[in-house]
Amino acid sequence: MKSLTCDVCKRKIEQPETDRTFFHYANRDLCEACKEDLELVIKPVIRDRQPFNYEWFDPFVREAIEEAIGRGSFTTR
Numbered sequence: 001m002k003s004l005t006c007d008v009c010k011r012k013i014e015q016p017e018t019d020r021t022f023f024h025y026a027n028r029d030l031c032e033a034c035k036e037d038l039e040l041v042i043k044p045v046i047r048d049r050q051p052f053n054y055e056w057f058d059p060f061v062r063e064a065i066e067e068a069i070g071r072g073s074f075t076t077r
């Protein structure tokens with residue numbers, strides 16, 4: 001795999017290395033910047049929504065990513 005495109009920001013990731021320069025979530029490929037933005041979205045939700053459970057967490061992450069893909073970003077910056 002020589003290069004890969006981030007599904008959210010559409011940036012090209014050269015020489016992608018799993019969990020170093022790109023991250024795979026919910027069948028989507030995210031660059032490092034988008035993965036950090038995703039964490040910012042996820043963290044407060046994990047804090048507030050107890051108990052933690054993959055039954056709500058997985059669909060939540062998937063939806064957050066799909067929405068970000070629609071907007072081209074996780075944030076409204």
Ligand SMILES: [Zn+2]
Binds near residue numbers: 006007009010011034
């Ligand atoms: Zn990205």
